[in-house]
Amino acid sequence: MAFSVPDLAYPFDALEPHIDARTMEIHHDKHHAAYVTNLNAAIEGTEWANQSIETVLTSIDSIPEDKRAAVRNNGGGHANHTLFWEIMGPDGGGEPSGELGVAISDTFGSFSDLQAQVNDAGVKRFGSGWSWLVWDGTGLAVLSTPNQDSPVMEGKTPILGVDVWEHAYYLSYQNRRPDYLAAWWNVVNWDAVAAKFDTARSG
Numbered sequence: 001m002a003f004s005v006p007d008l009a010y011p012f013d014a015l016e017p018h019i020d021a022r023t024m025e026i027h028h029d030k031h032h033a034a035y036v037t038n039l040n041a042a043i044e045g046t047e048w049a050n051q052s053i054e055t056v057l058t059s060i061d062s063i064p065e066d067k068r069a070a071v072r073n074n075g076g077g078h079a080n081h082t083l084f085w086e087i088m089g090p091d092g093g094g095e096p097s098g099e100l101g102v103a104i105s106d107t108f109g110s111f112s113d114l115q116a117q118v119n120d121a122g123v124k125r126f127g128s129g130w131s132w133l134v135w136d137g138t139g140l141a142v143l144s145t146p147n148q149d150s151p152v153m154e155g156k157t158p159i160l161g162v163d164v165w166e167h168a169y170y171l172s173y174q175n176r177r178p179d180y181l182a183a184w185w186n187v188v189n190w191d192a193v194a195a196k197f198d199t200a201r202s203g
Ligand code: MN3
Pocket: 027, 031, 081, 163, 165, 167, 168
């Protein structure tokens, strides 16, 4: 079963004014679609074609060398964007509550301290990549990855991630990545993040 681009659970314009509809359309229908097409081409006919994307990414060092870079970039791209669409939504923003809110305060000091760390990791990522909140097996942590590398490749479970490739923000924000990051928090779907947190902790 080949991988496919998941449908968005909301319209392209649902995240405006923070993320514009044209950016969402190109990002989902062109960029994510290209990762999926290239991933499927790389693993077609191999034992990896019928595995979950998580299994593929945790096994990246076992992928045949001539396919490994393509799987790393495009498999990571598929997993990263799938999470990205899921943890955003039109009624987003605010602050996490419940056990996730408590865990964030315990780990980072406060929600605004978490935001500062995620933003800082995103701003400092040179070139293209992602800033993440992950479950590392024992607790929460902030990290960034280059290109389309996924925390899953390091055995960590992403529960929130923000794409800092220019294609994620350039139409509205041009070179102003910090402005994009500041606005992005307004579209975070904390129910979705909390669900990933619960799954990661109990996994
Ligand atoms: Mn992207």
